[in-house]
Amino acid sequence: MTEQNKNYVTDGHDLAEIAEKLKNDGVTDVTVVVNTFNFTRYKESNDGKELQPVIDGINSAVGQKLNVTLHVGIKEGFNDDEILDFLQLTFQHKYNIVFLPTMSYDTIKSKMPALIKVNGDFGNVDMYKYPGSVGKIGFLLSN
Numbered sequence: 001m002t003e004q005n006k007n008y009v010t011d012g013h014d015l016a017e018i019a020e021k022l023k024n025d026g027v028t029d030v031t032v033v034v035n036t037f038n039f040t041r042y043k044e045s046n047d048g049k050e051l052q053p054v055i056d057g058i059n060s061a062v063g064q065k066l067n068v069t070l071h072v073g074i075k076e077g078f079n080d081d082e083i084l085d086f087l088q089l090t091f092q093h094k095y096n097i098v099f100l101p102t103m104s105y106d107t108i109k110s111k112m113p114a115l116i117k118v119n120g121d122f123g124n125v126d127m128y129k130y131p132g133s134v135g136k137i138g139f140l141l142s143n
Contacts, residue, residue, distance in 0.1 A: 007031060013049065015057025023064040030061045031069045036079045037086075045078070068095050071140075073102035083111045090135030098125055098138035105139045112137065 007029040008022055015030065022030065034054055036042050042051040061068050070089075074080055086097045099108055109115060115128040118136060125138040 012054035012057040016060040019060035019064045029067045033071045035073045070095055070097050073100040075102055087112050090133040093135055095135040096138055098140055100140050101142050
């Protein structure tokens with residue numbers, strides 16, 4: 001966690017247990033690194049860990065009114081079929097879904113027509129919003 005922006009970065013497994021403490025400690029933002037919401041894929045790619053604690057952690061963070069950002073690495077043949085599933089989350093939740101530079105952004109964007117660029121200072125992330133969504137889609141820029 002950095003003191004400046006009060007952001008806590010996690011894989012989400014401990015988040016359900018500590019979300020309230022984070023909020024009480026002044027944390028405002030939680031970043032969860034999760035590359036899939038497919039239960040089988042998650043378990044196979046995370047040394048047998050279960051996905052449910054991550055989902056519970058995200059829900060706990062939202063319950064504590066923490067801003068949630070999901071960092072997602074899209075890989076062809078692994079989770080590229082979930083791009084629209086991640087986009088769908090922005091219609092239901094005020095999440096920021098930030099794609100990491102693991103696959104061509106042009107390829108990812110081509111599956112999401114009608115993205116609208118969001119103006120503002122988002123550091124090294126280009127942010128977009130889909131019409132009607134409450135959350136945003138971002139693309140982490142290479143340094």
